[in-house]
Amino acid sequence: MGDVVLASLLLPLAGAVAAAVAPARRTVAVVTAAGQTVLAVVLAVTVLRDGPVATAPGGWEPPLGIALRVDGVAAAVGLLAAVVVTAVLAHACASPASTGPATEPAAGRSAYWPLTLLTLAGLQAVLVAADLFTTYVALELLTLGAVALVALGGRGAYGPALRYLCLAVLGSFAFLVAVALVYARTGTLTLDLAAAALPPGPALTTALGLATVGLLVKSALFPLHAWLPDAHAAAPTAVSPLLSALVVKGSFVVLLRVWTALGGDAALASVLAVLATGAVAWGGVLALRAAALKRVVAYSTVAQVGYLVLLLPLVTPALAGGDGVAVDVARTAWQGVLLVLLAHGLAKAAMFLAAGTLVGVAGSGRVADLGGTAARAPVVVTAYALAGVCLAGLPPSLGFVGKWALLDAALTGGRWWVVAVLLGGGLLTAAATARVLAATLREPGPGDGPPPGTPHGREEAPGATALPTPRAGERWPALALALLAVVTCVGSAWLADLVLVGAPPGVGG
Amino acid sequence: MSTAEVYLVLGGVVTLLGAVRLLTTRDRLAQVIALNVTGTGTVLVLVALAATGGGEPDPVLHALALTGIVITVSVTGLALVLVRRLDREDDGG
Structure with a gap:
């Protein structure tokens, strides 16, 4: 079953690369998302029946290697992510305008497909990462994908995207310092082992505080939420659902794990x-x-x-x-x-x-x-x-x-x-x-209805006089x-x- | 206070200065630079933490610092692209 965990991580990554270079971007993206849904279902059924699945690719254990673990939360959110991405991609296939304004540079719209898969890969990596450092890297992958997706909104979206990037990375730095503190005190990056080795005290409180603040900036908890409405509203139609439904959940799941492990x-x-x-x-x-x-x-x-x-x-x-x-x-x-x-x-x-x-x-x-x-x-x-x-x-x-x-x-x-x-x-x-x-x-x-010219965010058949449906x-x-x-x-x-x-x-x- | 502890405090100060500047400035380029200052402070904290244990510094924390640097570079690249697009927008282009 360890191979399926690894596959759920590599499939969207490979899909992102393929969608970036292959001519048939949409097909690659949709097939990848459908495949990811199948893997997510298999993982969810397995976890429910046999308990958490853990693996360490290549037999390398942390801190040198990368440990992966799928628990119930990871399986459930992973399934959610695969289903949502599949539906959103289906929408994007039917409506090219939903992936960004046509005025974007040529690379703009076609970048939607690989970036969506990259974001899916980032989220899956956050969910299955079993050690703190892999979690940090995965969070950054998720952030980069999400920020680039916001920027697809074109004019008016660059500002919110930059703000989102700065705040999210600031949050990541806080999390990174927390990870380093935990490691320096306990000598392990695996959350459960670290929690057992870390006695209550100032070090634990500082690490927990830094990680909490950093992750809550990324999850947009009031009053650290100011970036979210701008970024999510400025993003194209086929991007906003991914951000709101999935991306903020990644950092929340990490917060949940850190909080419960550290007591x-x-x-x-x-x-x-x-x-x-x-x-x-x-x-x-x-x-x-x-x-x-x-x-x-x-x-x-x-x-x-x-x-x-x-x-x-x-x-x-x-x-x-x-x-x-x-x-x-x-x-x-x-x-x-x-x-x-x-x-x-x-x-x-x-x-x-x-x-x-x-x-x-x-x-x-x-x-x-x-x-x-x-x-x-x-x-x-x-x-x-x-x-x-x-x-x-x-x-x-x-x-x-x-x-x-x-x-x-x-x-x-x-x-x-x-x-x-x-x-x-x-x-x-x-x-x-x-x-x-x-x-x-x-x-x-009177005065309602579409203004003259091309209605916002849609492509109309030339000469269409009927109201758009x-x-x-x-x-x-x-x-x-x-x-x-x-x-x-x-x-x-x-x-x-x-x-x-x-x-x-x-x-x- | 040992040398490592001095650097630990210093790293904390640099991180804080960068973060404050990042949150208070409206100049976009200054934001990107402040982000890098914050990142540098974070790396300083990591390297100092690696040395506080006494004896040989811990290479794992150095590996974390290196990865942090690599990620900061790619984040800076993305941020600069956004800044350029925003500037072009301001110029009416």
Whole structure:
């Protein structure tokens, strides 16, 4: 099985190289993504049946070699990544305009295919890396791919891309220093061994603090989120879903591993609880107020990162050697948050694809100009609505199952503020979705509709006078992802078992 | 305070200075340079940490520092491309 792990890492890398040089870029990219999905399914089934899979290519152990390990979280997020990338590539095939403006230099649009696969490879590397240094390198690979993808947005996207690059690399430096501190104190780069060898004290607190801050910049936790709405909204339609659904999850998974392995820190956990609450509130309110549709969706990601970070304060008592109740709370919260993570990945990808398509159909990026799009693009609006249902955590959806488990954990542990955050955040998300849906259902007023000339982000048939409608290939990937986000609640028990495989002992894994 | 510890503190100071400049300046080229200063400070911390154990310096941390340098170079390349594109945008090109 070790070979499959290695293959899941090398396939997207090889695909990226092939897509960069081969003439049939799209075919190479789609075939690679489909192959990656098959590998991800095999890995998920294997991990669920036989437990975590570990391997060290060439027989070299860290610190000299590279250790790979697939636990339940890695298998689940890897599967999410493969599915999302496949759907997004299908959308990109149907709509060349979604990969960047036609005014880009010739290399711009064709770079989309290899860069997407490079980002997929980076994420897979982050997920399967078993030692801290490989994790650092993988995070950088992921960042470089993501920044280049943002820059495909052309004019207006370079600034946000540069800002994203600077902040993400700053975060990486903090993580690198943390890794070096851990190694200097313990002599090992393997997280579990390092955790066992590192006694509580200033060194551990410093390393944990640096790693947490660095990774939270990359995951865009409030108030370190300022780069995200600009970057995610400026990116082309077929890029934003990858960034919001996948890229921010990579650094979060690393944070989860470092935090649980090093035992957490009660004081830092209280700070994170406040910040996570702030993220849900701030992201929710700004999503409700943003004028541009893509910024509505981007701010919703800020809020969702808040839900994810809620897990850290909830597992900390169990890591500190809490009683049976604390372990119960930690296990339920772990399952809940990871289900929320998967649900957000599927739903947010669907929502961003739908939003990008609606912007093209309306000919304007503003929510206020969406009037009449529900009649012209009913499938796309339905996809947006279903994704909104999942993000708000309404039944029946995967988001509901995840939030329910999180609620259960909060009630069992007596963390009443978490209940308030979950309910308030859900209301804000539902309101933001309802606002967009109301705008799409309005009759187009005078002055609405596409402005003269080529509508933004779309290629129109010359002489077309009819209002634009989405192409077939632009409708179905978003709807498929949104439906998946809803119907996976049926298999959620399976997913909840999967994410517990290889979870840290304090969480009952 | 041993020599290694002096360098450790120095590395921390350089990292902090670079980070502060990176976050406060609006000049794009200065941002890229500040990013490199931060990277240099980080590498200094790594090399100093390798020497704090006493005896022979630890080569593994040196390998980490080297990889960090290589990554910083490629990041700088990407950042410079973006800066050039932005400048061309400002010129109306």
